[in-house]
Amino acid sequence: MFALSKVLRRTQRLRLGASSVVYSKDILQSGGGERSFFTLQPCSIVSYKREPLPRFDDISSLSQRALSSNAGTKSDQEEDDLEDGFSELESSKSGQDSSSDDEDEVAPEADDDDEIQDLDLVSRKPVDNKPSELFKTIVSAAGLSVGSALDKWVEDGNDITRVEVAKAMFQLRRRRMFGRALQMSEWLEANKKIEMDERDYASRLDLTVKIRGLEKGEADMQKIPKSFKGEVVYRTLLANCVAACNVKKSELVFNTMKDLGFPLSAFTCDQMLLLYKRVDRKKIADVLLLMEKENVKPSLLTYKILLDVKGATNDISGMEQILETMKDEGVELDFHTQAIVARHYVGAGLKEKAEKVLKEMEGESLEANRRAxxxxLSIYASLRRQDEVERIWKICESKPRFEESLAAIHAFGKLNKVKEAEAIFEKIVKMDRRASSSTYSVLLRVYVDQKMLSEGKDLVKRMAESGCRIEAATWDALIKLYVEAGEVEKADSLLNKASKQSHTKLMMNSFMYIMDEYSKRGDVHNTEKIFLKMREAGYTSRLRQFQALMQAYINAKAPAYGMRDRMKADNIFPNKSMAAQLAQGDPFKKTAISDILD
Structure with a gap:
């Protein structure tokens, strides 16, 4: 069994003898049960006496054991950019917050097979990628509800079998057609075509949250028969709470799972790590200590999260120590893990190390490693290696996969090769499969980076004429395009328009582009307005938002009354740069002149 203390000691330099984890108990006011939580007692001896699993609602931050050190830490903006680049780490991807019904288009296949299997949402993964007949029927139901198409399927004498349903569900999920998958699930239960089991209810819960939101999913969960509310259902709810960055609900679900007696698993811990990676990295150490105490072996995702956080904080030495630990434990690096490492080497300016990892990803036969x-394409473009991008694209150009084509558009855009990116886009459009909104969004992002406002507007117009629904990624790119062009008021107008669409949830960055611009101008009124809009959109407050808000007051030379209290109310604690901002904008601060006047 892996000793988790090795990760803690080798990657975090934790002084386990300086302070220890003990448990204290409190009686819940509401339920009368016992609640245990972490407290710190300096210079005490660690006790390994078996105690109830700690609950995360009162877990303390082990600040002296923080995963990242202040030295060499990247700016918040850089960290957010890096996090955006590694969204594939999330077992429930951030894009799911803005999922649409996907009723009018076949989305490209997504690399989320692991997500489907980790959540245990399908009973049978197909051994081949050939679409099932049931899947084809559902996809071809243009202009009809899925229920009507399934009614006709049965009328034509076709059987609805568990195997066929599982295969169709897997293929719908893989293509991120969550709306149709939900309709199929509801039809199956309403028509009593299958006997629902726990996985079916968990799958329904997951799809409901993706399409209709977390609150609707929680309401529907209450309708699930008690006998089917097992670990699979609760871990599905936990993953979706984490995807929504809802700390309170995530911790509540974690505690409920503990109270119900479910064993602590690597999956559950990984979800909490993902959550704290986004909202409070100091608590990552707490989760790792809990895993060590309960003898939970880290998964590959556990290591990916640690590698990503270390790299994002520019702690390359710490990242390499984690790699050594993985090697000692016999954990093999997959393509995605290698890509995380390579990207952080690029970010740290370590070009040779990055290229060495990329060659390892290629292996002896590049054609055999198609998944890489x-x-x-993306990382070589970041290294400005046009020759390597062209070499790799040449291999897959004759018969490119959809995701490779999108990556190539983005890569050539990074290299300022707009014509090459446009040519690949046109090839996708001419494919038998109709281009989705994601296709347009990638090229639009190229135009944003090149500040090609006119071309961006024309592309969005073309997209609308093609019948593609404008989704969150497209709105994000378009809003940034106007901000980059200096038309922040137009960007703000687009934000208002997009916010009124019921089928999509805008990305957090879409708000931040505009908020940062208003902040630079010292426009306190509009900065506060965007701050409020983010809350209304369901985004919990983060340090970055308060930094932009505080900077607006500083640039306007206006007093920021009660800013510390506002942060405290949202459980946000200032870092070094935010503390400096608060001091600079403190309306009651003392100066040499004020001391004389006093």
Whole structure:
């Protein structure tokens, strides 16, 4: 069994003898049960006496054991950019917050097979990628509800079998057609075509949250028969709470799972790590200590999260120590893990190390490692290696996969090769499969980076004429395009328009582009307005938002009354740069002149 203390000691330099984890108990006011939580007692001896699993609602931050050190830490903006680049780490991807019904288009296949299997949402993974007949029927139901198409399927004498349903569900999920998958699930239960089991209810819960939101999913969960509310259902709810960055609900679900007696698993811990990676990295150490105490072996995702956080904080030495630990434990690096490492080497300016990892990803036969193409194109572009991008694209150009084509558009855009990116886009459009909104969004992002406002507007117009629904990624790119062009008021107008669409949830960055611009101008009114809009959109407050808000007051030379209290109310604690901002904008601060006047 892996000793988790090795990760803690080798990657975090934790002084386990300086303070220890003990448990204290409190009686819940509401339920009368016992609640245990972490407290710190300096210079005490660690006790390994078996105690109830700690609950995360009162877990303390082990600040002296923080995963990242202040030295060499990247700016918040850089960290957010890096996090955006590694969204594939999330077992429930951030894009799911803005999922649409996907009723009018076949989305490209997504690399989320692991997500489907980790959540245990399908009873049978197909051994081949050939679409099932049931899947074809559902996809071809243009202009009809899925229920009507399934009614006709049965009328034509076709059987609805468990195997066929599982295969169709897997293929719908893989293509991120969550709306149709939900309709199929509801039809199956309403028509009593299958006997629902726990996985079916968990799958329904997951799809409901993706399409209709977390609150609707929680309401529907209450309707699930008690006998089917097992670990699979609760871990599905936990993953979706984490995807929504809802700390309170995530911790509540974690505690409920503990109270119900479910064993602590690597999956559950990984979800909490993902959550704290986004909202409070100091608590990552707490989760790792809990895993060590309960003898939970880290998964590959556990290591990916640690590698990503270390790299994002520019602690390359710490990242390499984690790699050594993985090697000692016999954990093999997959393409995605190697890509994380390579990207952080690029970010740290370690070009030779990055290229060494990329060659390892290529292996002896690049053609045999097709799954690595997407990351190779992106990272070589970041290294400004046009020759390598062209070499890899040449291999797959004759018969490119959809995701490779999107990666190639993005890569050539990074290299300022707009014509090459446009040519690949046109090839996708001419494919038998109709281009989705994601296709347009990638090229639009190229125009954003090149500040090609006119071309961006024309592309969005073309997209609308093609019948594609404008989704969150497209709105994000378009809003940034106007901000980059200096038309922040137009961007703000687009934000208002997009916010009124019921089928999509805008990305956090879409708000931040505008908020940062208003902040630079010292426009306190509009900065506060965007701050409020983010809350209304369901985004919990983060340090970055308060930094932009505080900077607006500083640039306007206006007093920021009660800013510390506002942060405290949202459980946000200032870092070094935010503390400096608060001091600069403190309306009651003392100066040499004020001391004389006093």
């Amino acid at each position: 193409f997407k990351d190779l």
